[in-house]
Amino acid sequence: MKTALVTGGGSGIGAAVAHRLRSDGLRVATIDLNAGEEKYSYTADVTDRAAVDAALDKIRTELGPVTVLVNAAGLERFKRFVDLTFADWQKVVDVNLNGVFHCVQATLPDMIEAGWGRIVNISSSSTHSGQPFMAPYVAAKSAVNGLTKSLALEYGPNGVTVNAVPPGFIDTPMLRKAEERGFLGDTQKQIDATPVRRIGRPEDIAAACSFLISEDAGYITGQILGVNGGRNT
Numbered sequence: 001m002k003t004a005l006v007t008g009g010g011s012g013i014g015a016a017v018a019h020r021l022r023s024d025g026l027r028v029a030t031i032d033l034n035a036g037e038e039k040y041s042y043t044a045d046v047t048d049r050a051a052v053d054a055a056l057d058k059i060r061t062e063l064g065p066v067t068v069l070v071n072a073a074g075l076e077r078f079k080r081f082v083d084l085t086f087a088d089w090q091k092v093v094d095v096n097l098n099g100v101f102h103c104v105q106a107t108l109p110d111m112i113e114a115g116w117g118r119i120v121n122i123s124s125s126s127t128h129s130g131q132p133f134m135a136p137y138v139a140a141k142s143a144v145n146g147l148t149k150s151l152a153l154e155y156g157p158n159g160v161t162v163n164a165v166p167p168g169f170i171d172t173p174m175l176r177k178a179e180e181r182g183f184l185g186d187t188q189k190q191i192d193a194t195p196v197r198r199i200g201r202p203e204d205i206a207a208a209c210s211f212l213i214s215e216d217a218g219y220i221t222g223q224i225l226g227v228n229g230g231r232n233t
């Protein structure tokens with residue numbers, strides 16, 4: 001039985017991934033700013049390496065070495081670029097990119113030791129063509145795609161695959177908050193522009209993660225698997 005860590009596992013996509021991996025038979029721990037109700041849910045800020053390491057100490061004691069990591073913690077900050085403060089920029093990059101750095105670096109030794117590992121980074125479909133008012137987010141998520149490819153080359157020889165899943169328009173608290181604040185335009189227009197004609201579900205992303213983590217996906221690494229209803233091909 002393998003142990004997985006899902007960051008951002010208290011909400012939206014991360015919660016769906018954690019649920020799916022539990023159903024797949026993995027031992028699953030989550031970290032989030034607010035730990036959820038599920039067993040092995042820990043409160044930790046992914047930008048705080050000491051907090052990540054402390055959570056991992058407990059997870060390893062309870063569940064063993066972590067050989068599966070899904071990085072789903074993230075935050076957006078919609079603002080005109082000219083109105084951004086450097087602190088805004090740093091916060092978005094810190095959570096969406098540096099958080100991935102910390103969690104990968106903290107768990108990779110377990111995977112190298114096991115000679116087997118799976119990392120899936122949740123990036124964003126906005127990296128395909130950019131997104132107005134989301135420059136730091138798109139920059140950070142694009143860097144995550146690049147990090148994914150580099151790590152895939154570096155750790156393939158250790159039996160570790162590293163892939164990214166950039167979600168399209170997925171119905172989560174993050175999306176609904178952005179919608180309420182009027183940043184996403186008309187939701188129906190977004191759906192009409194999506195070839196499969198529906199909004200994505202967190203479970204759509206979880207299904208892709210489940211596959212990429214499976215033994216069957218052992219020959220797939222360094223890939224950016226868009227799950228977006230056909231909007232970005």
Ligand code: NAP
Nearest residue numbers: 008011012013032033045046072073074124169170172174
């Ligand atoms: P969500 O419902 O807001 O879930 C994100 C979770 O990450 C929240 O529980 C959030 O906690 C947590 N988080 C934020 N900062 C954190 C930190 N520093 N340390 C630990 N946890 C932190 O959003 P979601 O839509 O499921 O997003 C999941 C991932 O998918 C994100 O990386 C997001 O960028 C990406 N994504 C989503 C969409 C979409 O359409 N929904 C599209 C493209 C990419 P709080 O709620 O307390 O902030």
